[in-house]
Amino acid sequence: MTVQPLNSYRSGPDERGHFGKFGGRFVAETLMPVILEVEKAYAEAKNDPAFQAEMDGYLAHYVGRPSPLYYAERLTEHLRAKNPGKGAKIYLKREELNHTGSHKVNNVLGQILLARRMGKKRIIAETGAGQHGVATATLCARFGLECVVYMGAVDVERQKPNVFRMHMLGAKVVPVQSGARTLKDAMNEALRDWVTNVATTYYCIGTVAGPHPYPAMVRDFQSVIGKETREQMLAAEGRLPDSLIACIGGGSNAMGLFHPFLDDKDVAIYGVEAAGHGLASGQHAASLTGGRPGVLHGNRTYLLMDDDGQITEAHSISAGLDYPGIGPEHAFLHETERVTYLSATDKEALDAFMLLSKLEGIIPALESAHAIAKAVELAPELPQDHLMVVNLSGRGDKDVPQVADILGGQF
Amino acid sequence: MSRIDRRFAVCRAEGRAALVTFVTAGDPDADTSLAILKALPGAGADLIEIGMPFTDPMADGPAIQLSSQRALKGGQTLRKTLDMVRAFRAGDADTPVILMGYYNPIYVYGVERFLSDAREAGVDGLIVVDLPPEEDDELCVPALKAGLSFIRLATPTTDDARLPAVLANTSGFVYYVSITGITGSATPDFDAVARSVARIKAHTDLPVVVGFGVKTGEHAAAIARGADGVVVGSAVVEAVRASLDGEGRATAATVPAVEKLVGELAAGVRSVAKAPAA
16 A cells, blocks of 8 residues: 655544544434534633643642653663664653553543533543543542543453542442443443433543544643653753654553654654454454454444454453554554554563563553563664653553462462 | 335324334344334334344443344344345335444445445335434435435434534434433433424424333323324333343244234324324
């Protein structure tokens, strides 16, 4: 496939929410008026300096931004030892140091401030690993809003620490028993709640997916990651990075890091999907590599499905990546070939999880470990003056019980 | 005049509202599902909605979710659903058949191919829950060009400002969703529904039918006073579920259970006399 380079990769979406052929607003009529209301409220807020000032204040004093851009010296040296004379210089964007332990809070803060402007008192959210649920429960506690989080029953089991956290923060966690009982089903159930309680309720979507304007709005709120990285790298090295790497479930941490760099053509960009037991096994969550275009949860994007258009179950060791779709802007960046999408298996992610813990004293989330895994693979082949940024999107405390369970006696 | 138009004209001439029944294609298996379908007109159904099962029915409550799961487990596909319509049509040239579901299976089947196969099979109209007017280019406009009706949902959140956009490309009838919610959940406030139906009728000459939350003959009668038709879905697929054996298989009671419920609903609808059309 030959692809004409675009003048800009940052101009989407159009007024109907399309990134190329992806995106759109595929929702039931009951939700269309509120979707249009969210779109209007966000357009107004975006252009209101008071809204931005309020965001900046909470980002600095409540979330703890800016997050550091940290030179991972021991990881860099470890990989250089594998291929003498070579080996990229690896920086970690420390989103795991944010309040609540991941990048999710950047988006939730923006949406909760928006919901307040809209006068909505009840907030619902879906969550996979529980990071988005925890961030939503946290901001609802901070602003005194009712919070209901839908979470697949399977994920409730494997991410117990986060379930406890949400309870402590005053949120109601509803275990979802339908379908595969993971993130996709949690999103279905959240949509059912929204249809039922649309007059009072704001749906705080956790990733760059769903009907327009969510993919663009969540991206905008997460773009603080990439904007900071740009400034921090210029300050540290006097130039832009040569490559960026981030893991992708729905793709919000990746889109937040990538978007400010999309038009810097010399910056190579890699997204890492979850390959589960391996792409050939059929048990994975790699929508771009192993799926095809379809329509689900309000947008057209790449999905895992069978020949009849029935959505198939994703698999990943990481609950946060265990979703059969991906944000529509990633589908667009994949087809235009601006971003290269790779995948990492459960085993590669687990190895990277242990490696980073031991070399840097940083326990990454299993989600972020997928990005680390590909850095480990790519960096040794690159020259030493190559500047690589890996988005450390979350911390791994929540994963410790699960990893201990998997590794068992190997500790 | 389409089959849908003719059927509403007949009901009007008889001075009554129409009964629209929903069943999921392939629930609990292909043969039983076809037998149910064939029994519906005799039991009193005036129009038939056939659900195209989907793994992720976001607007449906537990009854239709489970019904879709039973059908998919039994191997139902969109192609088999079209075969089922064809088999039904071979023995019934008059009862309108409307396919209802979600967009992804149609998108994957291919819109043009789907429209041509559906028309050839004897389908009269489509209801696709996740295609609002904002996405009319996807399927609505091509369906109208192919000679199929595209039936839109209007809801309690569709205000007067938005209603013209919702009605613009609608044909056959308008489906008013009686509640803000999912199928088979709350029982509607019948007075509020009557006011909403009157409001929609001020904007269109199309028949207005009402569904979501209608479970009994009494409910059906209450709706039939103001509306041109009543849709019952969750209660019908629930009757199917209740008739299955411990392994989820159809029994000798399955088809009669549906016939009995539809008979009661039809009696409810027919108990309300309306002024016959001039």
